[in-house]
Amino acid sequence: xxxxxxVLSLHRLFSCADIQEIMAEGVLQPSxxxxxxxxxxxxxxxxxxxxxxxxxGISYALELFLAxxxxxxxxxxxxxxxxxxxxxxxxxxxxxxxxxxxxSYADEDLLSAINHTRxxxxxxxxxxxxxxxxxxxxxxxxxxxxxxxxFIKSMSNVERHAELVYAESLFxxxxxxxxxxxxxxxxxxxxxxxxxxxxxxRQLGAFIDDADAAYAASLRSVPVPPSPASSTTSSFxxxxxxxxxxxxxxxxxxxxxxxxxxxxxxxxxAGRSTPPSSARPIIANGFTPxxxxxxxxxxxxxxxxxxxxxxxxxxxxxxxxxxxxxDPHFRSxxxxxxxxxxxxxxLMPGKLATLVELFGYKGDRRxxxxxxxxxxxxDGEFDEGEGSGEGDxxxxxxxxxxxxxxxxxxxxxxxxxxxxxxxxxxxxxVDIGIAARVLEWNLKRYPNGVFFLFGAGRLALQRSQPxxxxxxxxxxxxxxxxxxNLHHISFWEIAVARLALWEVGEGVIEDSVRGEKEGExxxxxxxxxxxxxxxxxxxxxxxxxxxxxxxxxxIYSYGLAVCLLEEWDTENALTDEKERETKREGRAREAAxxxxxxxxxxxxxxxxxxxxxxxxxxxxxxxxxxxxxxALPALEVAYLFQAIAHAPRGVIIGKxxxxxxxxxxxxxxxxxxxxxxxxxxxxxxxxxxxxKGKGKKEGVEAYEGGAHEYWDDLCLAKFLExxxxxxxxxxxxxxxxxxxxxxxxxxxxxxxxxxxxxxxxKSVFEYGPRIELDHHLVYHAHYELGRLxxxxxxxxxxxxEFELVLSGKPLEVGPSGRKGKYSMESALHMRTHAALDAxxxxxxx
Numbered sequence: 018x019x020x021x022x023x024v025l026s027l028h029r030l031f032s033c034a035d036i037q038e039i040m041a042e043g044v045l046q047p048s049x050x051x052x053x054x055x056x057x058x059x060x061x062x063x064x065x066x067x068x069x070x071x072x073x074g075i076s077y078a079l080e081l082f083l084a085x086x087x088x089x090x091x092x093x094x095x096x097x098x099x100x101x102x103x104x105x106x107x108x109x110x111x112x113x114x115x116x117x118x119x120x121s122y123a124d125e126d127l128l129s130a131i132n133h134t135r136x137x138x139x140x141x142x143x144x145x146x147x148x149x150x151x152x153x154x155x156x157x158x159x160x161x162x163x164x165x166x167x168f169i170k171s172m173s174n175v176e177r178h179a180e181l182v183y184a185e186s187l188f189x190x191x192x193x194x195x196x197x198x199x200x201x202x203x204x205x206x207x208x209x210x211x212x213x214x215x216x217x218x219r220q221l222g223a224f225i226d227d228a229d230a231a232y233a234a235s236l237r238s239v240p241v242p243p244s245p246a247s248s249t250t251s252s253f254x255x256x257x258x259x260x261x262x263x264x265x266x267x268x269x270x271x272x273x274x275x276x277x278x279x280x281x282x283x284x285x286x287a288g289r290s291t292p293p294s295s296a297r298p299i300i301a302n303g304f305t306p307x308x309x310x311x312x313x314x315x316x317x318x319x320x321x322x323x324x325x326x327x328x329x330x331x332x333x334x335x336x337x338x339x340x341x342x343x344d345p346h347f348r349s350x351x352x353x354x355x356x357x358x359x360x361x362x363x364l365m366p367g368k369l370a371t372l373v374e375l376f377g378y379k380g381d382r383r384x385x386x387x388x389x390x391x392x393x394x395x396d397g398e399f400d401e402g403e404g405s406g407e408g409d410x411x412x413x414x415x416x417x418x419x420x421x422x423x424x425x426x427x428x429x430x431x432x433x434x435x436x437x438x439x440x441x442x443x444x445x446x447v448d449i450g451i452a453a454r455v456l457e458w459n460l461k462r463y464p465n466g467v468f469f470l471f472g473a474g475r476l477a478l479q480r481s482q483p484x485x486x487x488x489x490x491x492x493x494x495x496x497x498x499x500x501x502n503l504h505h506i507s508f509w510e511i512a513v514a515r516l517a518l519w520e521v522g523e524g525v526i527e528d529s530v531r532g533e534k535e536g537e538x539x540x541x542x543x544x545x546x547x548x549x550x551x552x553x554x555x556x557x558x559x560x561x562x563x564x565x566x567x568x569x570x571x572i573y574s575y576g577l578a579v580c581l582l583e584e585w586d587t588e589n590a591l592t593d594e595k596e597r598e599t600k601r602e603g604r605a606r607e608a609a610x611x612x613x614x615x616x617x618x619x620x621x622x623x624x625x626x627x628x629x630x631x632x633x634x635x636x637x638x639x640x641x642x643x644x645x646x647x648a649l650p651a652l653e654v655a656y657l658f659q660a661i662a663h664a665p666r667g668v669i670i671g672k673x674x675x676x677x678x679x680x681x682x683x684x685x686x687x688x689x690x691x692x693x694x695x696x697x698x699x700x701x702x703x704x705x706x707x708x709k710g711k712g713k714k715e716g717v718e719a720y721e722g723g724a725h726e727y728w729d730d731l732c733l734a735k736f737l738e739x740x741x742x743x744x745x746x747x748x749x750x751x752x753x754x755x756x757x758x759x760x761x762x763x764x765x766x767x768x769x770x771x772x773x774x775x776x777x778x779k780s781v782f783e784y785g786p787r788i789e790l791d792h793h794l795v796y797h798a799h800y801e802l803g804r805l806x807x808x809x810x811x812x813x814x815x816x817x818e819f820e821l822v823l824s825g826k827p828l829e830v831g832p833s834g835r836k837g838k839y840s841m842e843s844a845l846h847m848r849t850h851a852a853l854d855a856x857x858x859x860x861x862x
Contacts (some may be wrong), residue, residue, distance in 0.1 A: 048417030049462035050765045053077050059097045065144050068104040068175045071097075071404040072346055075105040076423055082113065083426055085467045085497035101136050104144050104179060108137035108186050113813065115189045119196065120502035127197040134193060138186040144179030146172045165220035166227055177221075181350045188219040198621060204624060215378060218354035223350055225343060232340035289425045337391070349422025352392040357431055359385030366847060382446050386435065391423070392428035395455060412454055429455050430468060437475040441659055442847050444855040444862060449479055449751045467497040467503055474510055479662045481752035483514035490514070491552055492847070505566040512558035512576060516660035519672035521651055522585035525557035548654065555651075556580035561729070563611075571618035578611040578640075579650035609645050612637040628655070633839045639790060642721050648680055648730040652737050657841070661740055666748060669741050670764050677741065680734045687727065688717035690784070692735075727785035732780075732794045739777030740801055746770035747808040750861050778802040785829040793839040796822055800849055800858035804862050813854055819856075822849045 026842070057073040061796045064316050081090035091113050111133040118130030141391055148168065169177060191207035191214070198204075339348070362380025365373060390396045390861035394416030416425065436452035456476060459469045474489035490507040497503065515521065552558065560575035566573060581604040615637035619630045640647050652673060655661050661673065685692040720727040748754075765773075785795040805820030821828060823846060852862030 036252050044613070047441070047461070048413050049458055050418060051080060051462070051565070052418055053080055055209050056093065063098075063103050065104070066692070068144060069178060069344075069346075071105045072423060075109045076107055079107075079423065079426065083463050083464050083466050083468060085463075085499075087113070087497065101133075104140060104175075104182060107140040108134075108182050111137035111186060114188060115193060117500070117502070118193060120500065120505075122196070124197070131193045131197060132814065134186055134190040137189055138183060140185055141179050141183035144175060145183055146176040146180070147208070148372045157293055168222045169220055169224040170227075174347075178347055180217060181221060181347060183349070183356070184214045184221075186356060187217075191220075204390070212376070212378075215358050218351065218358055221351045222355040225340075225348060228340040228343055229338065232342075235337045236338060247434040249695040250253075253464065264741075283303070308580060337396075344419060345416075345422035346424070347427060349392040352422075353424045353428050353431065356385040356388035356392075356428070360431075360435060363455045364439065366843065367850070378663045385858055386432070386446055389428045389435075390451070392416075392655050393425050393432075393455070395432075395451070412457065413770040414458060426459070429459055430472075433469075433472040433475075437479060438470060440479070442844070443851040444860060445851065445858065452476060467493045467496050470496060471506060471510070474507075474514075478510070478514060478517070478663050479749075481517075481665055481749055482755070483517040483660075483663060483665070486514045487511050487552065489515060494552075502563070505562060505568075508552075508558040508561050508566075511552055512555045512562070512656045512724075513655075513660050514663075515555035515558065516651065516658065517654040517664040517668065519655075519664070519668050519676075520554040521556060521580045521583045522554040523560065523580070550828060554580075554585075556585075569620070569627065569630060571615045571620075571630045572613045572633055574618060575637060576654060576791070578608040578615070578637075579647070579654050581605070581608040582647065583651045605645065609640075612645075628844055629839055632657070634681070635840060643726055646722060648733055649676060649737055652676055653733065656737065656740055661737075662749055663752075664744070666745060668756065669745055674741050677734055677738045679736070684720075684727065684731050687720045689716050690717075690731065692780075725789045726785055729789055729791045729794075732784055732788055733791060735777045735784075736794050736798050736801075739774045739798065742770045742774035742777065743801060743805050743808075746774060747805070747861075771805070774805055775802070778805070788829060791840075792829055793841055793845070796839060796842070796845060799828060800845060800852070803849075803850060807856060807862050808850070814861070816853065816856060819849050819853050822846070823853075 036313060054077075059074045060067065071392055075094075078090045078094050078097075081087075081093065094106050094110040094113065098105070098110070101107040101110065111130070114126075114130040114133040120126075146168075169180070172180065186211050191210040192205045194210075195204055261662055344719070359380040362370070362373060362378055363382035363385065365380075368378075378463055386761065387396065387470060394414035395413075432455050433452055436447055436449060440447040440449075450819040452472070453476060456469060456472050459466070460473060462468050470489050470493035474486040474493065477483070477486035477489060490511050494504045494507045513652040548584075556577060559573055559580060563570065563577050616634040619626060621627070636650065636653075638649065640650075652661075655664075655673075664673065681692045684690075717724045717727040720730075722730065742765075745765050778801060781798040785792075785798075788794065799818045799821050803815040803822075806818065807815035855862040
């Protein structure tokens with residue numbers, strides 16, 4: 018029976034010739050294999066009614082772009098629509114210019130991107146269905162939700178796509194406008210455009226919910242019950258929740274089914290240049306023909322639809338019933354828009370989120386992630402362990418390249434950004450296992466795709482494998498040389514990864530890491546050393562960014578300066594002491610010149626200063642006032658960029674802690690302060706206790722920076738000691754142990770590291786009231802102590818520390834008093850909120 022059902026499903030989707038070719042193949046091709054071997058044909062004469070015939074062409078252009086053939090993709094879009102009048106080619110070309118503008122951050126690129134996205138937005142508006150006067154006003158104001166769904170239903174397929182594309186291009190134009198102008202007036206203007214975008218996405222999401230509900234009801238032959246008038250508003254609703262009524266159901270079921278048919282026909286036609294067997298059968302209504310990789314149990318039974326905006330969205334292993342009249346390109350676009358809006362709104366800081374809620378907008382992060390996963394068919398499995406031992410097929414998505422929507426890969430990339438990048442600021446819903454699964458499949462599809470190689474590097478860094486991360490970032494640079502600005506992302510990430518390895522120098526460091534080969538390549542080519550671009554230490558990467566990149570010159574300059582101030586391992590091999598001293602003096606002079614430029618290189622976005630730029634500007638001014646001196650500047654930067662969190666245990670013990678104890682050893686020679694022997698100092702290492710047993714000979718006034726600099730340096734050193742020891746005791750939960758750390762595993766026991774971290778943080782609290790400038794250290798120490806207590810199982814103690822940080826109360830009182838906000842306050846509050854959420858969800862923050 019199952020085989021008969023599968024054949025009937027195939028007959029509904031394919032011609033007899035197609036079925037014969039699929040059957041002759043005997044086994045389905047991998048779900049990630051491309052359906053294109055050559056550019057699909059594009060009609061020379063364009064009419065708006067045939068706008069959707071360009072979908073195969075724009076899909077091919079996206080395929081080129083994600084395969085690191087950016088210039089070819091750009092030229093193909095331009096060649097296919099030189100007049101910029103086609104719905105998808107005009108907006109697709111504008112999106113490419115948008116990416117280029119945001120990468121370079123140069124005025125000319127941003128202006129070009131604004132012009133092209135404006136043109137794409139105009140083309141989309143010309144394809145849209147014209148609303149009546151009052152309907153237009155209500156739509157702009159975010160009112161009239163039910164009538165909005167009815168209005169969407171009255172559109173043709175082209176008009177619905179135009180509505181979606183209009184929202185996308187409006188968002189791109191608003192984002193570019195904010196980045197280019199950098200003032201509050203432009204921000205307010207573009208924020209209104211953002212609201213229009215959200216309103217459109219909400220209505221399109223309601224339309225899909227309504228259509229799927231009606232279709233599910235028709236399969237059960239049971240009418241959909243009307244929603245109560247007092248139904249609870251959705252989490253992504255402006256004024257009223259859209260409801261499923263019997264009237265809406267009847268109108269939905271009568272909707273034309275030509276959109277799915279035309280989409281399927283277009284994709285089949287586009288794939289004629291490749292053997293038909295290279296594509297898997299298209300999933301219709303969630304029913305998939307049985308195959309070697311599709312168990313019979315996967316044939317679904319009709320189930321209740323899940324609202325795009327409802328908090329009742331749950332994870333399921335059964336494919337959802339979907340209305341086949343809605344083509345996958347449109348559906349994936351709505352999933353992308355509604356999903357990202359939910360995620361972005363859920364990430365807003367408390368005060369801003371409260372303000373946005375006054376206008377009726379509230380994001381549900383879980384719903385947003387569910388929608389992004391649904392676009393790629395990733396909602397079939399969530400337990401990472403279920404796929405073990407089953408081969409790659411157990412980890413495959415339920416949607417392959419043959420049946421995916423146009424925006425599926427963008428949804429996948431959005432998932433990677435959330436789980437691998439935004440996870441630095443939040444914990445709720447973060448799942449590295451999901452990111453690994455999405456990344457694995459897409460790397461098979463795009464082995465040279467620069468964006469997915471970025472993701473692989475980020476995943477390795479999240480697992481505390483910085484050297485492996487450098488390998489992937491280097492591959493990302495080698496994969497394409499067309500967009501130099503994309504190399505800057507690699508240089509930034511490599512700079513941080515080198516800090517995690519404490520390789521701060523500028524000389525080229527031989528990297529012995531070999532690329533990991535998967536599957537049949539393992540054991541064959543895996544032992545061959547690959548030819549790689551030579552990338553130096555952290556200083557070398559910061560220098561490239563300082564010279565070429567434009568996003569934040571102040572941060573790049575400061576990053577290079579602090580690395581220049583450190584001792585370089587590459588110079589320790591020099592036998593001539595005079596030569597070493599000459600090099601140190603040269604680096605110090607260059608660092609001073611860079612520090613002097615940092616404050617004047619700051620810039621603003623939407624009229625607001627960038628917090629990290631404000632921090633480095635303050636530190637640069639402090640460097641100048643302290644006669645070109647800072648304590649542990651590179652290690653402090655490593656903490657801010659979470660390089661300590663992702664450093665291998667052996668690096669923390671063997672390289673970072675000795676740096677801290679050397680500074681504490683110098684501080685211990687002054688005043689009556691007991692800086693402690695330190696965990697390594699007790700074992701006879703250099704650093705703390707250099708004058709132990711001899712008494713204190715001088716007061717803190719004799720310190721090289723005087724008493725007003727002494728306490729800041731002491732608190733910074735003790736804070737960094739506490740952070741390092743905390744990660745020795747409790748590595749990051751996602752960290753993969755490094756076998757080379759086994760030799761150092763006995764140097765510091767977990768108990769000693771815990772006690773040392775606790776003592777260090779308490780020292781910061783004790784001496785914090787004497788801090789002159791670096792008040793943020795006390796607040797960050799409370800946060801890190803809270804994380805330590807959470808790891809120890811003391812949830813109440815951790816909660817107390819986190820609430821202290823969020824209380825807004827001054828936790829330190831210096832001689833001059835703290836005025837205004839302390840450095841990185843907003844970022845710390847965001848991370849503290851995330852840590853509290855993790856406690857509530859029984860996770861380690």
